[in-house]
Amino acid sequence: MSHPHQIPAIVLAAALWLTLAMPSAAAEPEGIPTRGAASTNWASSWEWAFVTGNGRMGAMVFGHPMNETIFGNHARLFLPLGSREIVPDLGAHLPEARRIIRDKGYNAAFQFMENKAREQGWNGLVWTDRFHPGFELKIRMNQASGVLDRITDYLRTEDFQTGEVAVRWSDADGPWQRRLFVSRPDNLLVLSITGPGNGRVNHELAMPPIPHQLIRSEQHTDAGWITAHNTYVKGKGGYDSVLRVVNRGGHITSDGQKVVVTEVDEVLVLGRIEPWKTPLPTVKPGPILQRTRSLRAA
């Protein structure tokens, strides 16, 4: 998971290809959106996930039915790396740079400024805080082993007109369906899991702590709620993730690590991520600013 920011491009490219490559004259299988993407293969890793979102929060769905993963994302989650994002103060060299631009051109002036920057200890590229996923929701089916072999009619789709990502398949008992969207009006991640009815859904849902040394996570899981209060180790704040798990029929329990639903007809998960910030440290004025302030005072 070294480059999560590449996901949209990859998935959009894949989605476009699928959409374009689908001949519209042929009879469309049930459930394939008019404007959207579809695949009969499950996504083996996040790179192949279907992506949806409401502009603020996003979600990615991948994995096979027995063991599916949903990433919850938020547009403002950037992991503070502790880099000193400070550029050297080159203000004093500006008149000289202007003279060089006039006499020798842009490249010579650029070279001059770069040399001056390096004299002040600037080492080129500064790593800036990078985008990271908010949470992983792991969905595990508690079914007898060998179920995977009996799955038929697997289809996953994304409807671009509604932003709904759906995974459908059938087994000996009947049709299964997992649908997800990220609501615009409610700023809410909504997931519904339904089985063939008669309380056939037996699932485990868990949100493992973020496996990163720069994020400290306080997790809480009970029957109905999974929450994480995350703090960035290098400062600037953090973010909170809350999932509400609701069952229709059957039972819901928890061992403090995961939520277990037994013999339910539908599991509904409502989720939200909210970043929080601590105030940034006050910046000391650089020499240029100090000088101009003293000039103004004089």
Place this chain on the structure above:
Amino acid sequence: MKTNQIADLRNALAALPADYGRLFTSHAKAHGAVFDRVTLDLGDGVDFDGADFVNAGFIVADRDAAPTTRPQAVADFKPFVYELSAERLAEQFSGDQMKRAEAELREIRAVHEKGPWKPTWESLDRHQAPAWFQDAKLGVMLNWGMHSVPAWDKKRGGAMYPDAYGCAMYVDEVVRAHHVQHWGADFQWDDFIPLFKAESYDPDARVNLFKEAGARYLIPMSKHHDGVAWWDSQWTKRNFVQLGPKKDLLTPLMAAA
């Protein structure tokens, strides 16, 4: 801002209906509105499905070529008519206006004389950017106007610069060809005036967005290549209070900033 929002989030989520269908209906409406707002036109309005696939694919490869059809609204255009004839304009504005302008220029020059700057390199080289500017880091330059209606230019070094469309449509062969095909040979630059309505222009929203992005200064258009002043100018009737959008585009922006 609270540093732990778990309790608030739990309360907010508990208050929402645990009903996929209900939540989905209101969302699908909002999402659909956004989806319908955006179209990916890969082939000049060619309906992008089924049988047109090969055709559209060809157009994708050739998308810089001038389009072949003229939009209906444009085909029916009526030439822009000025409120005042050239004679009435001369009568109302020329003599008296030139005298006022001369007086104002004298005043401006007198102020310049008293100031620290002379129109020489030596003088300008002594200039230091103000302290707030040194600190500002990020500013936003707005470049929109009548040229946002044709919104096209030939690629110049990989980029398009449609703001000079009003000139290029007369003097550049490629832009001229595009203009003739898309708008018509008889469609003049000023015929874009009534088409530039600025109906979605929300200065407060824009300025808020810029501020949120961290911008500390704003360079707006006030009169650009479109040749029309953005405010209610006393010097020309070619201003957007009297033409096009029929509103002051500049003052509310400055007030918002």
